[in-house]
Each structure stands twice: as structure tokens, then as C-alpha cells.
Amino acid sequence: MTELGRHFGISAVHCGHHLSQAGLRDKDGLPLPQALDQGYAYKRPEQNANRSVLWNYGHCSGILQQQGLHSIGEQRLVEQWADLLEALHVGSPAILLTPQEMADSDMPQHLRDCVNQCLAARGSQLRICKKDTQTGQASGTEAAMGESEERNRLQGELSPGVPIGCGLSVVT
Structure with missing residues (x-):
């Protein structure tokens, strides 16, 4: 026990x-x-x-x-993903990948809800949308927005509450 x-x-x-x-x-x-x-x-x-x-x-x-418990290893993995996605969200001209693209390519699907909960608990406005397993694209209306809107978001030109590209949304 x-x-x-x-x-x-x-x-x-x-x-x-x-x-x-x-x-x-x-x-x-x-x-x-x-x-x-x-x-x-x-x-x-x-x-x-x-x-x-x-x-x-x-x-x-x-x-x-x-009953909703997660192993210590899974908890650490969720925290590491949240750290990485927040760092990508802050952005850098040298990074050509958005947090949603990173999540879509490498994050295990079963961790998405836990990572979003972790981000929310930290006070982050970043959320990762679920990937549609049939199309391989992020689900939701936010996924239809283009790359230029994502670049504008990374440069801070969109206000909070506006849906942003690649399946991410800013929560107010």
C-alpha cells in the first residue's frame, strides 16, 4: 500500500x-x-x-x-509540457513553432486536459485545443485562423479575449 x-x-x-x-x-x-x-x-x-x-x-x-489520481511521473510530465508551452507562448524570433504546433506534433493526446488545467492553475491564459484525430488539425474555430494572425499574437498585437491562431485562445 x-x-x-x-x-x-x-x-x-x-x-x-x-x-x-x-x-x-x-x-x-x-x-x-x-x-x-x-x-x-x-x-x-x-x-x-x-x-x-x-x-x-x-x-x-x-x-x-x-478516481482521478495521476502518477508522480505523469504530474511531472504535465508540468514540463506546461513550462515548455509557456516558454513558446512568450515567443522568440528564433522559434518558428507555435505552442499549438508543438502540442500537435509531440504532446500525448491524453495529457492535453491536464496540461490545460496546469496552465490555468498557474494563471496562464494559454490553452491547447484538442487535435481532431481525423484531420490532424486543432479542433475549434480558432484552428481556422491563419499564420499571420499567430505572428501578430506573438508580437502582442491582439487583445485578450480574441481567439488566436493554431487552436490557442486567450482566456480573460
Whole structure:
């Protein structure tokens, strides 16, 4: 339980609460029969009941992810993407790539919502639109705008609240 909690950046107690909420543990922290039957836990035949339970790391990780928890590694990856996109958003004449283009080419699709939440929590106005898997283009009306509008935005010529090119929008 401790190792599983570490993977998600939570304590073993907190991890246990999540497993209880998922209906896998009883009030004493012991696995319920369905948890044993479905392979979420294994109970060794020992005298000390608390130390005789082994929880399946892979199965329980899935439960914690379904409850909205993210691994420490994924949290770091989201923060790194947010750092990179903010740096691209600030812009430089030497950088020919927009944050949306970088996200479309390299960012795993499943991270987009988390990266946008991270950017919002930091107070950034930058948002990345979801990529349409059929066309390969950023979805939404912002995606239809041209490169010149994106260059103008990078130079600070558009005001907040105006949709900007390449799937990005400034939020006010």
C-alpha cells in the first residue's frame, strides 16, 4: 500500500481510503471477498491479518486512476509540457513553432486536459485545443485562423479575449 501511494504522491492511509471508496476494503482495511476474487488483493495465510494482505499494484493503480489520481511521473510530465508551452507562448524570433504546433506534433493526446488545467492553475491564459484525430488539425474555430494572425499574437498585437491562431485562445 505504501509503494502504491508513493506512485501517486499520496500516503498509504489516503491510498487505503480510495480503495475503500472503490468497494475493495472493509472498515478494518481488509480486502472484501470481491477484491480477493478479482485479483485486487491476495491474503497470505499468516497470523497478523494486516501484514498478510498484498495488494495488486497494477489492478489498484487502475482504480486510483479511475478516481482521478495521476502518477508522480505523469504530474511531472504535465508540468514540463506546461513550462515548455509557456516558454513558446512568450515567443522568440528564433522559434518558428507555435505552442499549438508543438502540442500537435509531440504532446500525448491524453495529457492535453491536464496540461490545460496546469496552465490555468498557474494563471496562464494559454490553452491547447484538442487535435481532431481525423484531420490532424486543432479542433475549434480558432484552428481556422491563419499564420499571420499567430505572428501578430506573438508580437502582442491582439487583445485578450480574441481567439488566436493554431487552436490557442486567450482566456480573460
